[in-house]
Amino acid sequence: MEVKIGVQHAPREIILESGQSAEEVESAVSEALSGTSQLLTLVDDHGRKVLVPADRLAYVELGEPTARKVGFGTL
Template sequence: MEIKIGVQHTPREIVLESGQSAEEVERAVAEALAAENKLLSLVDERGRKVLVPASRIAYVEIGESAARRVGFGTL
């Protein structure tokens, strides 16, 4: 699952591939926004943890990962 996180006052977004379901990611975002510690914590496919302060989250886009096309025959 591909997750894109827009961060306020930052020109680039955070993009990661995660094995979590869309419901799990949505629940984690909602809990981070409502919790006292205000920290969003997600884990990517390689086991790396991504931490984002909830007060700086502009948006979170949750979508299916697309197969990467390589070469001229994939037009």
């Protein structure tokens, strides 16, 4: 699924493809915003971690789950 994260005082948003479900991402965001955790931690499809300070979050947008692409068509 595509996740877009807006960070305060940053000109660009963070965009990543995550293998986590929408519920997992939503619970991580709510934990960060409630003060349980000081960092929003997400993992992308390549295993890289994205850490964003919770007090700098502007918004988090969850996209549609992406379907696997099969075949040799143009991208």
